[in-house]
Amino acid sequence: MTDHDLFQISHIIPDFEAQFDDYKASSNATRRTLRSQLDVPYGDAPRQRLDLFFPPGELSGAPVHMFIHGGYWRAQVKEDYAFVADGVVAAGGIAAIIDYTLMPGARMADLVREVREAAAWLALNADEFGGDGTKLSASGHSAGGHLVTWLGSRGPGETSAPETPVRAVISISGIFDLRPITSSYLQPELHLTSEEVAHWSPIEAVPSTATHYEIVVGHKETTPFHQQAQDYSFVLARHGAPHERITVPDEDHMSVVRKLGVAGSPVHQLLVDAIERSKG
Numbered sequence: 001m002t003d004h005d006l007f008q009i010s011h012i013i014p015d016f017e018a019q020f021d022d023y024k025a026s027s028n029a030t031r032r033t034l035r036s037q038l039d040v041p042y043g044d045a046p047r048q049r050l051d052l053f054f055p056p057g058e059l060s061g062a063p064v065h066m067f068i069h070g071g072y073w074r075a076q077v078k079e080d081y082a083f084v085a086d087g088v089v090a091a092g093g094i095a096a097i098i099d100y101t102l103m104p105g106a107r108m109a110d111l112v113r114e115v116r117e118a119a120a121w122l123a124l125n126a127d128e129f130g131g132d133g134t135k136l137s138a139s140g141h142s143a144g145g146h147l148v149t150w151l152g153s154r155g156p157g158e159t160s161a162p163e164t165p166v167r168a169v170i171s172i173s174g175i176f177d178l179r180p181i182t183s184s185y186l187q188p189e190l191h192l193t194s195e196e197v198a199h200w201s202p203i204e205a206v207p208s209t210a211t212h213y214e215i216v217v218g219h220k221e222t223t224p225f226h227q228q229a230q231d232y233s234f235v236l237a238r239h240g241a242p243h244e245r246i247t248v249p250d251e252d253h254m255s256v257v258r259k260l261g262v263a264g265s266p267v268h269q270l271l272v273d274a275i276e277r278s279k280g
Contacts, residue, residue, distance in 0.1 A: 006222040007072075007184045009253045019254040020080075026261065027082035034085055037129065042121035045101050048114055050121075051078055052129060053085035053095040059130025063093045063137065063278045064122050065271070066166075068115055070142030070173070070257075072186050073103045083261035084139070090263040091272045094131045096122055100147075103190050108178075108200040112150045119151050119164040137168040137278040139271065141257040145174025149202040149232075152211030156199055161208050168274035170214040172257050172267070173225050176202040176232035180224060203235050212277050213243035214270050218251030225253065246270065 010016045030053065031038075037052040055062065065088045069081045078099040085095035100114040123133035140148030151166040178197040181187065198204065207213065213236055217229045229245055236243040248256055248266055259267035 005185045006224050007181070007186065009222075012222060013252050013254055016254060019258065023080045023083060023258065026086075026258075027080055030082040030085050030261075034089060036085075042098070042118045043114060045114065047099045047101045048117065049078070050096045050098040050118060051082060051085075053082070053089060053097070054130065055089045055092060055094070059094070061132040061135070062130055063135035063275050064096060064126050064131040064133065065091075065093045065275055065278070066096045066098060066119060066122060066136070066138040067260075068098055068100070068138065068140035068144030068147050070140070070144045071102070072181075072190070073108070073111060073143045073146075074186075074189055075102065081141075081257075083258065086261040087263060087268045087271050088275070090268070091275045093137075093275045094126075094129065108192070108196045111147060112155075112200060115147045116151060116162050116164065119162070119166055123164045134165060135275075135278045135280070136164065136166050137170075137274040138166050139170035139172065139260065139274065140174070141172045142253070143175065145171035146176065146178075146202060149174065149176070149205070149207070149213070150200075152208040152213070153202060153205035154208075155205045161206070166211055167280065168212045168214070168277040170216060170270055170274050171232075172216045172260070173218065173221060173253050174202075174215065174228065174232070175225075176228045176235075203231055205235075207236055207239050207241040209239070209241050211241065212274070213241055214274065215243060215245045216256065216267065216270060217247055218253060218256035219247050219249050220252040221256070222253075 088095035126133035
């Protein structure tokens, strides 16, 4: 446990707390201004809940975009990431900001299963709230950037890819090789096993060629995040999966995801592009 651990973001970004306070304030504003349905269950576990946010007016067949928050698989709540919905709604989509059970109370397989269940629930139920379940895209940040890849990928030992057609995913500051986490400050809390590392590292998975992958990292992020993005991009290329690797100037690990909710930013444009791809 050291300030030199390059995964320990709160010790590296000088204004970490101020940025996180902005997440919360911006998300509170989102809940005040956008029409919403909150704490909708998509599964049986207590944290299997999602918040829906809607564009104004009557909706029919709107694209749906799902967001998975970070927190190194063991922290954070969906309420602090409602700001993402501002960007989704500005792009004409319905936003679904999801929660999931946290480690170490659940294991990595449970988290992957739950985010897949969220996507399946959205695909099945979208027409009930004005959406089109076939126009589904997703994004995730940090640990969520890891989990979002599993909406379009088949892991070792899995016989088939997820059935839910997620046409575009944006992985922001994602972690694609779990091995370095086992020697980081996080391991005493996560207790990642060698089996989990082998089965749930996206670099070992087979990505769907029917899904478009955006692999995004902020220029100011620490070396491991750049390395992870590069390594995963090689995997996508090797499997022939459509993808882009993007380094966003002037952004760090906290600020890069905040820009999803800022219309006109380069990161928001990636969101616009993903939602357009979801329309087929």
